[in-house]
Amino acid sequence: xxxxxxLFYTRNINETTATLDEEESRHLTLSLRKKETETVFxxxxxxxxxxxxxGNNNLKNKAVxxxxxQIIEFKPHTKPKTGIAISxxxxxxxxxxxxxxxxxxGVKHIYPIVCDRxxxxxxxxxxxxxICISAMKQCLNSWQPIISAPKSFKEFLQEDLSFEQKxxxxxEETSKSDLLDxxxxxxxxxxxxxxxxxxxxxxxxxxxxxxFSPASLGDFRLRTETAGVYCATIMNAFLK
Numbered sequence: 001x002x003x004x005x006x007l008f009y010t011r012n013i014n015e016t017t018a019t020l021d022e023e024e025s026r027h028l029t030l031s032l033r034k035k036e037t038e039t040v041f042x043x044x045x046x047x048x049x050x051x052x053x054x055g056n057n058n059l060k061n062k063a064v065x066x067x068x069x070q071i072i073e074f075k076p077h078t079k080p081k082t083g084i085a086i087s088x089x090x091x092x093x094x095x096x097x098x099x100x101x102x103x104x105x106g107v108k109h110i111y112p113i114v115c116d117r118x119x120x121x122x123x124x125x126x127x128x129x130x131i132c133i134s135a136m137k138q139c140l141n142s143w144q145p146i147i148s149a150p151k152s153f154k155e156f157l158q159e160d161l162s163f164e165q166k167x168x169x170x171x172e173e174t175s176k177s178d179l180l181d182x183x184x185x186x187x188x189x190x191x192x193x194x195x196x197x198x199x200x201x202x203x204x205x206x207x208x209x210x211x212f213s214p215a216s217l218g219d220f221r222l223r224t225e226t227a228g229v230y231c232a233t234i235m236n237a238f239l240k
Contacts, residue, residue, distance in 0.1 A: 006041065007042060007043055008028065008042035009045060009133050009136070009137055010024065011045065013050065013069065014069075016067065016068060017067055018065070019063050019066070020063060020064045020066070024064075025063055035054070037054060039052070040054060041072075045142070046143070047143055049074075049075070049142050050072065051069070054067075080186060080187055081108050081109070081162075081188035082232075083108065083163060084193060084228055085113045085191070086192075086224065087112070087115050087117075087194055087195035087196075088118060088121070088195075089223075089225060090196070092120075092123075096128070098225040098228040100134075101228075103131070103135035103141070104135050105233055105235075106235075107145055107232050108146065110128075110145055110146070111148045112128075112151075114153065116200045117200065125150075153199075163189060164187040164188045165182060165183065165213075166192075166210075167182055167191045167212060167214075167215045168192040168204060168208070168213070169217050169231065170198055170214060172201065174204070175214070176213075176215055177214075177216065178216050178218070179215045179216065179231070185238060193228050217230055218230075
């Protein structure tokens with residue numbers, strides 16, 4: 001993908017054609033001023049990158065059709081599965097910043113969790129997915145993170161989560177080790193990050209009973225979104 005400078009996104013792909021949605025089509029025609037028969041590269045967010053040519057006489061359509069579509073690359077996941085379960089925060093812009101950076105750093109699963117001290121209990125899932133897609137295209141990544149619908153912390157702990165390493169990061173002065181002490185480089189990893197007031201003692205105990213190891217993120221108290229980006233960075237660097 002070194003020669004690809006611009007990546008579009010669609011999952012509306014047939015055997016030989018693909019259709020961009022209205023927003024992608026507008027960017028293609030108005031911002032980039034692409035012409036008929038020009039080659040366009042796009043991804044389905046599932047690891048594949050395609051090429052296609054802009055069809056004749058459809059640049060004025062709201063949904064541009066690409067013809068002669070062919071797959072040019074499939075990029076499999078090369079690192080263990082990573083997940084961050086994180087509480088939404090009051091400042092929507094900061095939470096969206098976390099979503100963007102987590103996507104750029106290759107986090108595969110994002111789980112919004114509603115904790116006892118969570119102040120904002122609803123998020124726009126469609127908005128979060130758009131941010132993921134935009135960040136994915138920007139960094140020429142062909143894998144779109146999966147963002148789950150928000151769940152209560154209690155409901156989330158009851159799920160059958162297929163991660164080999166499960167960690168809860170919290171600020172309480174209890175027995176815990178540094179995050180880096182837990183990470184094994186070839187293991188799938190899930191990290192829990194609490195709300196702006198941190199997890200409650202009861203939530204920490206419940207997570208430990210579900211085999212989550214308590215961890216520290218360092219000497220300083222981090223904002224929720226900063227803790228999320230820190231964990232995404234560490235997993236991206238150390239999990240091979």
